[in-house]
Amino acid sequence: MASRAATTLFDAGIIADRWVVDYCSGGRGDDVLCAAGPSDPAWRAVFEELATLGGDMLDHARERAQRQAAEIGTGFRIVGEGEERPWPLSPVPLLIGSDEWRGIEKGVAQRATLMEAVLADLYGDATLVEAGHLPAALVTGSPFFLRPLSHLVPPGGSHLQFVAMDLCRSPGGEWRVLADHLRAPAGAGYALENRLAMARTLGGLQGRLNVERHAPFFAAFREGLAERCRRADPRIALLTPGRLNPSYAEQAHLARYLGFLLVEGPDLAVLDDQLYVRTIAGLKRIDGLWQRLDPRMIDPLALDSHSAIGVPGLIDAMSAGNVVLANAPGVGLMEAPAFAAYLPALAEQLLGETLSLPSVATWWCGNDAGRAEVEARLGDLLIAPAFGPHPLGLPDGAVLGQALTEESRAALLADLARRPQDYVGQEVASLSTMPVVAGDRLEPRPFTLRVFAARAADGGWAVLPGGFARIGEHPDPRAAVMGQGMWSADVCIHGSDPVAPVSLLPSGDSTQLRRNPGTLPSRVADNLFWLGRYLERGEAQLAVLRVLLGHSISADTGAALEAGTVERLVGLVAAAGAAPAPATFRRAELQQLARTALEDESGWSSIRAINAQARGIGAISRDRLSADMIQLLDAPFPTKGSLLDKAGTLQRRYSALAGLSAEHMARTDAWRFHDLGRRIERAVATIRWVRAFGGADATADDLSTLLDLANSQISYRQRYLTGLARVPVLDLVTLDSFNPRAIAFQIGKAAAHLNKLPLLSDDGLAEPQQEGARELAAMIVTARATTIGEPLLQDLDLKLARLSRSIARRYFLQGAEPLRAAGMTLA
Incomplete structure (x- = not known):
């Protein structure tokens, strides 16, 4: 059966x-x-x-x-x-036939063309205002009008490179525009990720329905942006506000998919009207910038002087034609709902065409006719801010007129009389519904559709076939009630014609081969270095706790360690700031020490806190780390089982992360910085252990604990059959360059990495970080196990700290300085 x-x-x-x-x-x-x-x-x-x-x-x-x-x-x-x-993804996609989609596509391209024409006029000679087609207050009264950019023609001549629009479908099948997104259009990455997830879920659907693919659209956008740059092989970056931005994950995914550098404001510097990214090899030229910042924050010199996330001088670089911005600052002017009232007439005036994809009917209260219409139909309309910021009469934003209380209605009408230009009235759109899975059944829910258009290399508009649907939580089909929606769905454009399996990647025959891994910004190198250090730091602290748990606390392990060894283990935990030292070493107090050092969240440097630091770095390194590594970093802290069980779970996680970095990261400079962090941190931890357990008065328990901490028990037993002795143990964990846990091995690897990393001077002499690594290597090579003691270990520890500072000084960002060496090469 x-x-x-x-x-x-x-x-x-x-x-x-x-x-x-x-x-x-x-x-x-x-x-x-x-x-x-x-x-x-x-x-x-x-x-x-x-x-x-x-x-x-x-x-x-x-x-x-x-x-x-x-x-x-x-x-x-x-x-x-x-x-x-x-990300909430519905398993049921929205289907749109190719014939219906062609009409939407045409309307989106027409609307984008119209907005470009209006922006070119308003930031140029403003003939539309002069001729009376647009009120001056609609332009100059908008907070999104950036007066410093007046008469500035963007490189390539276009203000818009990438736009998004929210569409709604009426129950009768008519499509209209709810909102335009021009400043920092978000969502294209979610549309791409929805498609990837649905392709894995419903793998046979794409072939059965001839679903149009997304790759050609993203290729057209990338080629269009590159076409407007001055260099034939431009370097393009995506400028993000940072990981706390609501759509940071999407931005990281798009940067990885498109091959753009993911940068933040401090990564960039302007020198002689040219934009550069600060990298480990000096300043590297940026030709195109897909920016996702609030445009007012993009340049503190030209716009908002309080901005700490922008790039001083960026507008000068743009004005000089040296960097293409997508989109140009100031385009948010056309996002204002008040503009929707004038678009039909502007289409006739500028394009000689009727809008094939109109906005929801809108009346701006800044003119007498619009205000009279809104006041007369107040109970039937959606009352919304005209420009974005909430006016006094709408403290909570847009509201349905019929939902106004007597008090709020009076307050709205009073402020409408004082400042009518701050308000618009809009028709309440009724939305079509689509099936969603609710529990174990299908239910109808209202939806809106976000679509995207990008300027292609030929100057025309390419429209992403589909976009993504937002689905309401409740059955109420009114757009104002739906809000932002609770679920998303893939949007499949299907037809009878077969679709070629297009990939964003060009064919191998047409691509210039490269073995250069690309540009590594200094901030990224810094993050990867410290990711390595935090992971090693957590594993080192876990090693101490596992020895303590396994030999002195667990009831099932036989004899406990002697008191002196336990005291030194406790001292290591307390010295690391992981937990306060207990008054006594009774079982209950040692358990509390281990619990605090493992999972405390109140301020101690517990393993949970260290993991949180690593997780934070992973969150801002999505474009550099594999999905498997991100998932391990994001995995919840273990909560089930005994302390020893939790420690075992964490150890397996650390081992998996180490394996992924060792076997799945390409041997690029990014990997070198990550491994450098690991090597320095492991060397520091091992020195700390040798100082604690390798002294002249070390007991058998001390030496055994040292081997456990250094994960070298098996190596020692295979090499020495006569039992524990201090000098052989010290030699194995300190000076043996073949032992991957020994100090010598870490210093050797660190020196090798630093010899491979780019140098910023041309004199052929060693730089400070190389000199520091070579000095450490010489100390290890000339040392003898019989003479290892506190002076040597303390000197190694100090020089490792100095080496870490030298690496940071040479390769990582140091405040706002644009150059870190007189001989730094610009490229």
Whole structure:
């Protein structure tokens, strides 16, 4: 008998038919699936794929889609929250036929063309205002109008390179625009990640429905941006506000996918009107910048002087034609809802065409006719801020007129009389609904669609086939009630014509081969170096706790360590700031010490706190680390089992992270900095252990503990059969360059890395960081195990700290200085 797991396509078809019939019956249907008809082959294919995936259990399909999104690393952050949330992905995509999509595509390109023409005029000669087609107050009264950029023609002549629009579909099938996004359009990365997750979940759907692919759009955007740069082979970066930005995960994914550098404001410097990124090899020229900052924050010299995330002089570099910004600062002027009231007339004036994708009907209260219309229909409209900031009459933002209380209505009308230009009235749009999985059944929910357009190399607009859908939590179909939505869905544009399997990557025959791994910004090198140090620091502290737990606390391990050894273990924990030293070494107090050092969150430098530091670095290094490594860094702290069980779980996690960095990271400069951090931290930890347990009066328990901490018990036993002796133990963990846990091995690896990293001078002499590593290596080579004592160990410790500072001084960012060496090469 066939099991449910072996469901055939025929069985899946029966299940799919039942789902659709049940969904569309009893008045629970929607305007998309049910309007197409229960026998529509495209929708039937979707539910056949879902049934093939999870049998007749819809909740299984939802869990599978959510798991795929999590594995890709899709996440987002609510403003004000520190932790990312998982991206909510529905397993049911929105289907749009190619014929219907062509109309949407045309309307999006037309609208983008119109906005470019309006922006060129308003930041140029302002003939639209002079001729009376636009009120002057609509332009100069907007907080998004950047007067310092007036008459500045962007490099390439275009203000807009990438735009997004929120669309709604009425129950009758008409598409309209709810909002335009021009300043820092977000969401294209989520559309890409939705598609990747759905391709893994419903793998057969793309071929069955001839779903149009996303790769050609992103290729067109990349080529269009490169075309407007001055150099034939430009260096392009994505400028992010940082990891606390709500869409940072999306930005990191896009940078990785497009091959752009992911940079923050402090990574960049302007010198002689040219933009550079600070790298470990000096300043490297940036030709194009896809910026995701609030434009007012982008240059503290030209715009907001309080900005700490911008790049001083960036507007000068743009004005000189040396850097292309996507999008140019100031384009947010056209985002204002008040502009929607004038777009139909502007389309006729500038394009000689009617808008094929109109906005939701809008009235600006800054003119008498618009204000009179809004006041007369107040109960039927959505009342919203005209420019974005909340006016006094709308303290909580846009509100349905019919939802106003008597008091709030009076306050709104009073402020409307004082400052009518701050308000717009908009028609309350009614949204189409689509099927979503709610529990174990399908339910209709309202949706909006975010679409994207990018300027291609030929100057025309390429439109991403699909975008992503936002789905409301409640059945209420009014757009104002839906808000931002609770779920997202992939949007599949399908048709009868086969779709070529296009990839963003060009063919090997047409690509210039490279073995240069690319540019490594100094900030990224700094992060990877300290990621290595934190991971080694956590593992070293865990080693101390595991020895303490395994030999002195656990009831199942036989004889405990002698008191002196336990005291030294406790001293290591306390000296690291992981936990306060207990008054006595009774079992209960040692357990509390271990618990605090392992999982305390109140301020001690516990392993949990160290892991949180590593996790924070991982969060801002998504474009440099594998998804597996990010998942391990993000894994929750273990909470089940005994302290020894939790320690074992953490040790396996540390080992997995070490294995990924050793075997899965390419041997680039990025890997070298990560491994440098590991080597320096491991050497420091081993010195600390030798100083504690390798003294002249070391006992057998001390030496055994030292071997345990250095993970060298097996090596020692294979080499020496006569039992523990101090000099052989010291030689193995200190001077043996073949032991990967020995101090000598760490110093040798560090010196090798520093010899491979780029130098910033041309005199052929060793730089300070190389000199420091060579001095350490000479000390180790000339040392003898019989003479290892406190003076040598203390000197090694001090010189390792000096080496770490030399590395930071040479390669990492030092405040705002643009140059760190007189001989630094600009490229």
